[in-house]
Amino acid sequence: MEAVNWLLINGANAVLWLWGLVKSLFVTLFGALDTVLDPVLSPVFAVLNPICTAIGDAVYAVLGPLPVWLGLTVLSALTGVVMLVAFRYVSNQTAIGRAKDDIKANLLALKLYKDELRVTFQAQGRLLWAVLRLQRYVLTPVLVMLLPVLLGLAQMGVRHQWRPLHPGEQTLIRMRLAEDAGNPIEVQLEPNAGVVAEVGAVPGGGELVWRIRGGKPGRHALRFNTGGHVIEKELVVGTDFQRVSAARVGPDWTGQLFHPAERRLPGDGPIRSIEITYPGVDSWIYGANWWVLYFFVISMAVALLLKPLFRVRF
Numbered sequence: 001m002e003a004v005n006w007l008l009i010n011g012a013n014a015v016l017w018l019w020g021l022v023k024s025l026f027v028t029l030f031g032a033l034d035t036v037l038d039p040v041l042s043p044v045f046a047v048l049n050p051i052c053t054a055i056g057d058a059v060y061a062v063l064g065p066l067p068v069w070l071g072l073t074v075l076s077a078l079t080g081v082v083m084l085v086a087f088r089y090v091s092n093q094t095a096i097g098r099a100k101d102d103i104k105a106n107l108l109a110l111k112l113y114k115d116e117l118r119v120t121f122q123a124q125g126r127l128l129w130a131v132l133r134l135q136r137y138v139l140t141p142v143l144v145m146l147l148p149v150l151l152g153l154a155q156m157g158v159r160h161q162w163r164p165l166h167p168g169e170q171t172l173i174r175m176r177l178a179e180d181a182g183n184p185i186e187v188q189l190e191p192n193a194g195v196v197a198e199v200g201a202v203p204g205g206g207e208l209v210w211r212i213r214g215g216k217p218g219r220h221a222l223r224f225n226t227g228g229h230v231i232e233k234e235l236v237v238g239t240d241f242q243r244v245s246a247a248r249v250g251p252d253w254t255g256q257l258f259h260p261a262e263r264r265l266p267g268d269g270p271i272r273s274i275e276i277t278y279p280g281v282d283s284w285i286y287g288a289n290w291w292v293l294y295f296f297v298i299s300m301a302v303a304l305l306l307k308p309l310f311r312v313r314f
Contacts, residue, residue, distance in 0.1 A: 034254070041253035048151060049260035056155035057243065068241050069285045072160070076295045079152065080302030083145060088312045090141035096313045099137060102130035138314055153292070154260045160291035162244040162278035164236040165214040169279075173200070173210040173233075175224065176272045185270055187226050194220030194237050226270060233274040234262055247275040 063071035106127035113119040165171055177185060187201055187208055193216040200210030217238040224231045236244050249255030251267040265271055280288025307314075 034252075038253050042251045042256065045253055045256035045260070046251070046264055049154075049256060050263070052151045052155055053243075053261050056159070060159060060243070069283070072156075072286045072291060072294065073298055075156070076298035077302045079295070080299035081306060083149070083299065084303045084306055084310055084312055086145055087141050087314060088310055090144050091314070092137050092140075093313055096134060096137045099130050099134040100313065103127060103134065106130065150257060151260070153295075154257055156291065156295065157258065158245055158261045159241070159243050160281055160286050161288050162246050163281045164238040164240070164242060164244055165276070165278060166239055167214045167217060167237060169214045170198075171212060171214075171279075172277045173212060173222075174273075174275045174277070175201070175208040176275070177206050177208065178270050178272050179206070185226065187224050190223040190225055190230075192220055192222055192235075194218060194235050195222060224271075224274070229269075231265065231269070231271055231274070233276070235276060236278075241281075244278055246278050247273055249273045 059075070060071070063074065066074065106123045109123040110120060110127070113123070173189075175187065185208075189195075189197055189200070189210060195215050196213040198211045198213060200212075201208040202210075214237040218236075219242075220235045220237065222233045222235050224233065233248050234245050236242060243261060245259060245261035247255070247259045248262040248265060249259050250265045250272050255273065256264055265273065281291075282288075284290050285294050
């Protein structure tokens, strides 16, 4: 029994060590990748986000008369069609067809000549090469479409991930400060009809925190005065479905990707981000986190159904 316990304990420790090693490798890899991508993508998102937000506002204004779930369904289906057409013209359809034909031929060879060892090995090698070629031909258009898809998902996220703060509802505002901002830093939240400040600013952990309640319904610009320099953050109060920006972030590209609705904060200022803790949209179809799954299921289903009509191979 002691031997079994020893094996279980040391086996668990080995698994935890291996998992920690894998996590460290991924953190290092993504950190290095972020260092390379940030100078390139940060100015790109700074230019594209306001344009995409205006387009998103126009699209959702058209979908406004529809129920929210139906609007998301229509948008998902249209995205599936657009992605299907884009894949057809961006990808090498002839090469994809040849690779798929090679896969079928070699699978048939494996079935017919399973007793011929030499033929079997040759067919397996050709099958592996055909699969690798197919992945390359499919991956190229996916990479081309990746940025437009991410921009579109970001615009959907600021509408389906969070809902406006209800009048009288309590929440928090968190302002993350730069490491070199100095301590203490004086920040005043100016009076605004959209918010009732109850507590704050409370410092701690490199942040300033306010506890607030929702005030007058509408889209408000909260003004934070940092020694004569004013920084604004959008606050949405209401009960209807509308765009909600949970955070105004700095120039890092990942923050701009997930929070595209507001202009980025200056990178050399004392404030790194301002976040309002909005509640999530409550729905199993178009609500927080569920909308992503619903979007991909509908868009992929439409693409698969219409694939023969558009003569697309993937």
